[in-house]
Amino acid sequence: MSSNEMTGGEALARMLKAAGAGPMFGMGGFQLLPFYDAARRIGLDHNLINDERCAVFIADAYAKVSGRVGICDATLGPGATNLVTGLVEALNAGTPLVVFVGDSHRLHSWKNMTQESRQTEILRPACKELIRIEMVERIPELVRRAFQVATSGRPGPVVVDVPEDICHGTFPFDEAEFSIDESIARAPAIRCRPAADDLERAAEMLSGAKRPLMLCGGGVHISGAAEAAEALAHAINLPVAHTMTGKGAIACTDPLSAGLFGRYDRIANALIEESDCLLVVGCKLGEIATKRYTVPAADKTVIHLDNVAEEFGRTFQPTLRLWSDARAGLDDLRDALAADADAIRGRQQGYADEVASKMKGWRESVDARLTSTEQPINMARLLNELNKTMPADGILVADGGFAAHWGGLLYDTKEAGRGFVPDRGFASIGYGLPGAMGCALAAPGRPVVGLTGDGGFNMVMGELETARRLALPLTVIVVNNAASGYVKALQHLMYGTGNYQSSDLAEVNYAKVAESLGCTGIRVEDPEDIADALKAGITGKDGPTLIDVVVTRDPAKMLPGVDNRTVQAKKGDRVA
Template sequence: MSSNEMTGGEAMARMLKACGTGPMFGMGGFQLLPFYDAARRIGLDHNLINDERCAVFIADAYAKVSGRVGVCDATLGPGATNLVTGLVEALNAGSPLVVFVGDTHRMHAWKNMTQETRQIEILRPACKELIRIEMVERIPELVRRAFQVATSGRPGPVVVDVPEDVCHGTHPFDDAEFAVDPGISMAPSLRCRPASEDLTRASAMLAGAKRPLMLCGGGVHISGATAAAEALAHAINLPVAHTMTGKGAIACSDPLNAGLFGRYDRIANALIDASDCLLVVGCKLGEIATKRYTVPAAGKTVIHLDNVAEEFGRTFQPTLRLWGDAREGLRDLALELAGEADAIRARQQGYADEVATKMAEWRGSVEARLTSDERPINMARLLNELNAAMPADGILVADGGFAAHWGGLLYDTKQAGRGFVPDRGFASIGYGLPGAMGCALAAPGRPVVGLTGDGGFNMVMGELETARRLKLPLTVIVVNNAASGYVKALQHLMYGAGSYQSSDLAEVNYARVAESLGCTGIRVEDPADIAGALRQGISGASGPTLIDIVVTRDPAHMLPGVDNRTVQVKKGDRVA
């Protein structure tokens, strides 16, 4: 057994190499310099970022789409504190991340060191686990631990805090210390299955229901359960509704798709109300999904399948709890029902046809908005053009708030799987561009479009330089309404026309901004030009394309549906 004297930073880099991590982003400082030097020498794919929050967003989107652990780093103090928003997104969304943070030399701590703060206390509630490395020789063990925690149970971000003297210190490591189980680099690395007696009871409840409905959350994607969801749905004609993060549980074009449920829905809320058995899969039943905890109505028969026991009863008391992995639970349910599946499917055909008919009627009812020629451009027209332009394997990244709600309601995936990536863990704006970067890195060859508002883009536009530097072939659509659109629309609904405070932005031509950063910029003011701009962006250019879409400035027509928190709703305010 050979041993090599190396710095702690090199030991960190070697562990990442052993784990087979993908692209990594960070902004260095003195504390992590040995790691950066080793990353260069051993060939880690490490890249400079312009803002640490975007490094976490990129890692989060990369993890969401690839299922692999996303990795990034930051220096101490302001670098560390800039991570908080992205860490909470990953924590709430169940994204497996390992994040390295430099810290002060322990001999100099609490002696007014430059940039020093109580960063461990700040970061601890923003991550699944925080591991501080106190001894150089424990680096392989604790980095391995970080990956194990990040990928087990509900995946999440693990912060590894590395003091300067640990990173710069040396130790004669044995080669065997860098061995890892490759399974810890993927999530979920471990799976559990519901108890057999609970599965038997659940299958009987579904078999006996006349109007069963499956409600899928983001857990179906974390688990890789979309094929299992499709199989069960088709086996017994079980319609499927979804949250924003659950979109793609089955294809939106599938006749059994009931669309988004909760605050913004098409037909799903009415189906939930009429259902006699709801199968909730990988869904926390949070505020948006339940329309402020009113959907499903109290007393509904609910089977809740989740691998996090703490979620049972948090917002709705289920009739039956299935504690286990979504993929394994759905597979087991399908096996339990296999003997009756043909009979159930035939019996439920009329119900399934009813769902398809209602969805077709809904589409017809909003056709005028989907094809509107109005100027400025109607958001419904933009989403309809996106539906036509995106190939089946395309990925739409939707920024928090405005973009996510419009995309959740109107964007249709054409196949099961993670084709729609909203940042609904924390619903922060600013995710559209870095999220698209992470998806492009996770799925090379798949067309990636980021949908963001002008307010969100203003926060992160510097990352266009990063995307250009990496020659990422992605498209960013900036929904340009010269406002913090969601806030302005709510002010209009709640306080009336003209009652706007701190919600307007200056008029900006973002196509020119993109061009000044060396990217392709296209400004679209006529809806007839949307299709051509999307074709150009999605065609696979050698670098990023930004499409600046000038949309309505009328706050009465900004929201995709009536927000349930408002009481002043005017006729015509519901856009789609």
């Protein structure tokens, strides 16, 4: 074996090269300079970011769409602490990331070093695992470990803390050490299958049900299980409802789609109430999905399929626990039902037709809002135009706040798969633009649209410079209501008209902001102009397009429905 004296920073870069790392983002400092130098020399696709939180958001969206591990880095102190929000998003969403963070020189630690903080203690609760490298020669081993942890079980972010002296120090590495098995460069790296007895019982419960319903969460997409969900649904005429992150488990346009369930729903909550057997797949049954823990009712028959055993019983006690990877479990269920599938499908045809009829009826009942000509623009009209314009392979990224709720309720994916990317792990606003950047990098050639509020865009507008620098062909829709819309809407519901505090923003023409940053800017005030603006953005190939859509200023119309928490709050409960 040949050996090569190199810095720890170069060893880090070589391990990423061995892993086939995709585009990565960071903002360097002295501690990681050897890594940056090696990245330049060996051809890693590393790019400067304007805010470290956005580096994690880009990596998160990239990983969600590509299935590969997202990579980013930050320098010590403020660089490290700026990562926290993005790390928690990835941790809660199950996104595989490896994040390198520079740290102080160990010889001088705790001697008032510039920018020093107890960053490992700050970051540890925000990631799946934190690995601190204490010896240069262990870099290949520990980076390999970081990838393995990031992609196994419920995937998540792993932080690799690199002291200055480790990154700048040298060691005669053996060339053979720089290798990473392809199996741990993607998530999920390892799949588990349900126990045979549990699988048999689940098949019996589904085959004997008269009104079964599948509820899909984001775990379906983490597992790459959309095709398996679609196949099971079609095999036995099993209707499917979804959470925001589970949208695309089957196409929203599929006759078996019952749409979003939980806090905002179309027809799904009523179907859940009427169902005699619920198959919950890759869903944590959190607050929004369960309409603050009221859906489904406690006495419902529920099969809960998840690969994280700790989620069983956390918010709902299921009748049957299926400990399994989503794709493997759904494939096994379909196989277990195969002998009776034709009979079940025929028996369930009337039920399936009923679901399709109810969905058609719902669409007709909201048509006035979907086609509204009012000015400022109705959010439902904006989403309806987006549905008509977006190609089947398009990706919509929905920022936190009301952008996600409107998108979750009204946006329709046209094929199974991850075509809707909301940041529901932490629901932080500011994800729309960097999330769109990550998706554009993960899926070149697919149209990408980011939907964000003006408040969220204000937080991250500097990344428009990054998107322009990279010539990313994406579209950002800024929903311009001159307010922190979600908060203002809640204040309206809670305290009445005119009782608003710290929820208004200045009127800004964001199209001009985009133009000042060298991007295409389009301002839309008339709903009849939405379609042309969307087409111009989606077909544009010369870099980012920002569409500034002036929507309603009426807080009574800012949400797609009344927030269920307000009823509880008016009874004296605390609003979260």
